[in-house]
Structure formats: C-alpha cells, structure tokens
Amino acid sequence: MSETIPQSIRERTRRLAQTELTIVAQDLFLEHGYENTTVDEIAAAAGMSKRTFFRYFASKDDLVIGKYDLFGDRIAEALDARPADEPVWDSLRRVFDLTLDYVQDDHARARNDAMERIVRSSPQLHARYLEKMQRVQEILVGRVATRMADQSSGRNDPKPAAVVGAAFACMQAARTAWLESSQDQPFGEYLDDAMSTFRIN
Amino acid sequence: MSETIPQSIRERTRRLAQTELTIVAQDLFLEHGYENTTVDEIAAAAGMSKRTFFRYFASKDDLVIGKYDLFGDRIAEALDARPADEPVWDSLRRVFDLTLDYVQDDHARARNDAMERIVRSSPQLHARYLEKMQRVQEILVGRVATRMADQSSGRNDPKPAAVVGAAFACMQAARTAWLESSQDQPFGEYLDDAMSTFRIN
DNA sequence: CGCGAAGTTGACACCGAGTGACACTACCGG
DNA sequence: CCGGTAGTGTCACTCGGTGTCAACTTCGCG
Numbered sequence: 001m002s003e004t005i006p007q008s009i010r011e012r013t014r015r016l017a018q019t020e021l022t023i024v025a026q027d028l029f030l031e032h033g034y035e036n037t038t039v040d041e042i043a044a045a046a047g048m049s050k051r052t053f054f055r056y057f058a059s060k061d062d063l064v065i066g067k068y069d070l071f072g073d074r075i076a077e078a079l080d081a082r083p084a085d086e087p088v089w090d091s092l093r094r095v096f097d098l099t100l101d102y103v104q105d106d107h108a109r110a111r112n113d114a115m116e117r118i119v120r121s122s123p124q125l126h127a128r129y130l131e132k133m134q135r136v137q138e139i140l141v142g143r144v145a146t147r148m149a150d151q152s153s154g155r156n157d158p159k160p161a162a163v164v165g166a167a168f169a170c171m172q173a174a175r176t177a178w179l180e181s182s183q184d185q186p187f188g189e190y191l192d193d194a195m196s197t198f199r200i201n
Numbered sequence: 202m203s204e205t206i207p208q209s210i211r212e213r214t215r216r217l218a219q220t221e222l223t224i225v226a227q228d229l230f231l232e233h234g235y236e237n238t239t240v241d242e243i244a245a246a247a248g249m250s251k252r253t254f255f256r257y258f259a260s261k262d263d264l265v266i267g268k269y270d271l272f273g274d275r276i277a278e279a280l281d282a283r284p285a286d287e288p289v290w291d292s293l294r295r296v297f298d299l300t301l302d303y304v305q306d307d308h309a310r311a312r313n314d315a316m317e318r319i320v321r322s323s324p325q326l327h328a329r330y331l332e333k334m335q336r337v338q339e340i341l342v343g344r345v346a347t348r349m350a351d352q353s354s355g356r357n358d359p360k361p362a363a364v365v366g367a368a369f370a371c372m373q374a375a376r377t378a379w380l381e382s383s384q385d386q387p388f389g390e391y392l393d394d395a396m397s398t399f400r401i402n
Numbered sequence: 403c404g405c406g407a408a409g410t411t412g413a414c415a416c417c418g419a420g421t422g423a424c425a426c427t428a429c430c431g432g
Numbered sequence: 433c434c435g436g437t438a439g440t441g442t443c444a445c446t447c448g449g450t451g452t453c454a455a456c457t458t459c460g461c462g
Contacts, residue, residue: 010409038447049412054449123332130335131328156381161374162395169366170359177359194363198399211438239418250441255420 018056021046025063030114034064034122061128064119068129072136074098079143088147089200092167096191099171116179133172137164163200170194219257222247226264231315235265235323262329265320269330273337275299280344289348290401293341293368297392300372317380334373338365364401371395 024045028037039060043053057063078098082091119125145160174190181190225246229238240261244254258264279299283292320326346361375391382391 039449040447050448051413051450052411055410058449060448126335127328127332130331131324134327134331156378158371158374158378158391158395159398161377162371162398165370165374166367166399169370170363173359173362173366176362177357180357190359194359197360197363197402198367199402201398201400240420241418251419252421252442253440256439259420261419 014056017046021053021056022063026111026115026118029064029118034118034125061125064115064125065129065132068132068136071098072139075136076139076143079140084147087200088144088163089167089195089198091147092144092164093191093195096167096171097188099175100187113179116175120176120179133168137161137168140164166198167195170197215257218247222254222257223264227312227316227319230265230319235319235326262326265316265326266330266333269333269337272299273340276337277340277344280341285348288401289345289364290368290396290399292348293345293365294392294396297368297372298389300376301388314380317376321377321380334369338362338369341365367399368396371398 021042025037025042028042028045039053040050042060042063043050046053057066075095075098078095079091082094086094119129141161141164144164145157148160148163151159171191171194174187174194177194178185178187178190222243226238226243229243229246240254241251243261243264244251247254258267276296276299279296280292283295287295320330342362342365345365346358349361349364352360372392372395375388375395378395379386379388379391
C-alpha cells in the first residue's frame with residue numbers, strides 16, 4: 001500500500017488527460033466529422049502518440065460514448081431511491097430526470113448536444129451507443145421484475161424487459177424530437193408527452 | 202442492353218455465392234465464434250480471396266445481419282396492408298407475425314436461431330443489429346404518424362417514434378425470453394404477453 | 403541523498419477489416 | 433476472330449487496435 005489517498009494524483013492526472021483528449025477530439029469531430037478524424041490526429045493534437053491514446057481510451061468510440069457507462073449505475077441507484085409502491089412507469093419517468101441535470105451550464109450543455117448529434121451522425125457510433133443503452137436496460141430489468149412480481153407469467157417473463165425497453169424507446173424518441181426542435185420547450189415535456197402515450201396494464 | 206432477362210444468371214449466381222459464403226461462415230462462427238473467425242478464413246473456406254468476399258458482402262457484419270435490410274420493406278408493406286381503422290398497437294402486433302413465417306423448415310429455423318444467438322454473443326454485431334432495427338423503425342414512424350394524426354402535439358411529435366420503439370422493445374424482449382426458454386411455447390405467446398403489458402392512451 | 407520499484411510513454415512490429423488500382427481471365431455478341 | 437464486360441486475384445495501402453520492449457519519470461524508503 002504505497003498510496004497516499006486511494007483516489008490520488010495518478011487517477012486525477014489520468015482524468016485530466018482524458019478530458020483534454022475529449023476536448024480536442026470534439027473540436028476535430030465537429031470540424032471534420034467523426035469518421036474522417038483518425039486516432040493519430042487526435043493523439044497528435046493532444047501531444048501524444050496513438051499508443052498512449054489507447055491507454056486512456058479503450059477505443060475511439062469510447063472517447064465519445066464511454067461516459068454512458070456511469071449512466072447505468074446512476075440510473076439504477078435512482079430507481080432504487082423511488083418508493084416501492086410507486087407505479088413502475090412513473091418511477092422510470094422520474095428516473096429519466098437524471099438525463100437533464102447531468103448538464104448544468106450552457107456551455108457544457110451545448111457541447112453535450114453537439115456530441116449527441118455526432119453520435120447520431122455516425123452509424124458505427126450510433127450502433128455502439130444503442131448497445132450501451134441495451135446494457136443499461138439489462139441492469140434495470142431485474143429491479144423492475146421484482147417490482148412487478150405481482151403479475152408475472154413464469155420464470156423468464158418478457159414483461160419487465162418490455163417495460164424497460166419501452167421506457168427507453170420513449171426516452172430515445174423524446175430525445176430525438178427535442179434535438180430536432182428549436183429547443184424552446186424543455187426536454188421534460190417531450191418525455192412526458194412520449195411516456196404518457198402508454199398506460200401499463 | 203445485353204441482358205436477356207433483368208434478373209438473370211448474373212444475379213442468381215451472385216445470390217448463390219452469397220448463400221454459399223453464409224453457410225460456410227455460419228459453420229466457422231459456430232465452431233470458433235464470430236470474433237475469432239477472420240474474413241480470410243471464411244473466404245478461403247469458400248474458395249475465394251478476401252477481396253472477392255468483400256465484393257459479395259460490404260462487411261463481415263453484413264454477412265450475418267444483412268438479411269435484416271429486407272425486413273424493413275417487408276414490415277412496412279405488411280403495415281400498409283392492415284386496415285386503417287385498426288388500433289396501431291394491434292396492427293404492429295400483427296405485423297410482427299412476419300418474424301415467424303420467415304423460417305419454415307426446422308433445419309433452417311435451427312440455423313436461424315443459432316445465428317441470432319451469435320448476434321447476441323458479439324457486442325460488435327449486436328450493436329450493428331440494434332442500429333439496423335432502428336432504421337427499420339424509422340421506416341415505420343412516418344406511417345404510424347399518419348395513423349395517429351388524430352392526437353398529435355405539434356410538428357415533431359415524439360409519440361409515433363415512441364409507439365414504434367416500444368413495439369420493437371416488446372419484440373426484442375419476447376425474442377430474448379423465447380430464445381432463453383426451452384421453446385416449448387410458441388414465440389407468438391411471448392410476444393402477446395409482452396405487448397399486452399401496454400395499453401395505448 | 404541515492405537506490406530501486408512502479409508507472410508512463412513512445413517506437414516498432416503486428417493483426418484484421420476494408421479499399422483502390424491494376425492486370426488477367428472468361429464469356430458473350432457481332 | 434475481335435472487342436466489350438463482368439469476375440477474380442494480387443498488391444499496396446489506410447485505419448483501428450494490441451503486444452512488446454526499452455527509456456524515462458516519479459515516488460517511497462532507507
């Protein structure tokens with residue numbers, strides 16, 4: 001144990017390098033597009049070699065969508081915090097509020113939106129994004145299943161996964177509609193609009 | 202115009218080579234896994250060079266999930282064939298019956314299921330699959346929007362995309378549950394189970 | 403202070419998925 | 433027989449990603 005504090009300098013400089021890379025990469029992506037920007041260029045712009053880039057990010061995709069890894073745990077935690085007697089659909093709606101407060105100041109928000117558009121612009125990237133969201137959903141399915149235990153049909157019931165998947169589909173739809181709008185109305189209203197389409201049996 | 206019949210020998214031999222490649226590739230995938238099988242190996246097993254392989258399939262992924270390109274058009278056609286006054290949710294449920302009759306004989310069905318498991322086994326491949334499904338959904342959204350025109354809230358309404366997305370989420374959930382089951386119950390029942398969870402507002 | 407352990411980095415070689423260019427072959431109609 | 437056209441293999445190349453190793457920095461400890 002030669003560590004002074006568990007989360008110390010090493011880890012902090014690492015995060016710093018990662019955010020630095022993310023920033024220069026975002027600029028390059030916005031200028032030339034995701035697929036027309038090579039890892040070599042990103043690394044060079046950040047003053048490091050390609051090899052070192054891959055020591056900070058497992059892949060080029062990861063630089064953009066790696067942050068969604070945290071999303072899974074945060075959303076699971078948020079769901080656990082909801083009252084157990086609340087209808088699942090309402091709980092999920094509340095839990096999605098997390099996608100909002102993640103971005104605070106306008107500058108970061110604009111950057112975030114730009115990144116989100118980049119994700120949607122590249123099929124490759126969008127594919128990985130959808131897969132990550134699928135993983136996030138898997139984390140929630142077990143929890144939702146226990147909440148819906150009153151009406152289950154056998155061991156492997158498709159209902160919990162269907163509910164979680166439908167909720168995420170609503171979030172995606174609302175997100176898309178909001179991004180394509182002039183953003184004068186808050187995202188929450190789009191989400192309410194989408195999710196209120198359904199009533200759970 | 203030196204063609205005898207528009208869809209003649211050329212096109213048929215092409216299809217033949219594609220199915221041949223698909224078959225040998227499936228065998229290799231089942232034996233070594235998707236990611237541990239190189240395109241060179243597939244091409245060699247089919248008696249051609251890597252370069253020629255890429256003249257038949259745009260990518261390695263395409264060999265496995267390329268068939269879902271047709272799915273979009275077929276499903277759109279099926280939706281158009283449903284009566285206009287039928288509730289959208291019911292129409293979508295009926296339309297998903299297409300996923301069944303696609304496989305007829307047991308041998309082809311077993312092969313198909315194996316492929317589907319391979320898709321789910323590789324994150325890469327699963328990601329592309331999800332993205333293709335997203336594209337399929339996009340095709341349907343417009344149609345569903347016109348059917349739901351009675352209750353729309355503005356120009357870019359998230360509701361149609363939410364409905365289509367939710368329906369696909371139900372299909373995915375049912376598919377997963379069914380694949381993990383002993384398959385003694387028909388897939389249709391799983392699908393009914395999943396989709397009956399929701400009632401449209 | 404000096405020494406050794408551990409972490410960081412770049413250089414290099416390598417793999418696999420794709421792509422572009424070019425030459426070769428086969429088949430087809432005139 | 434000749435010319436066009438499609439299919440194919442080869443080669444060289446790009447780009448994402450990995451393993452290895454040697455050089456360097458940092459840090460703790462005596």
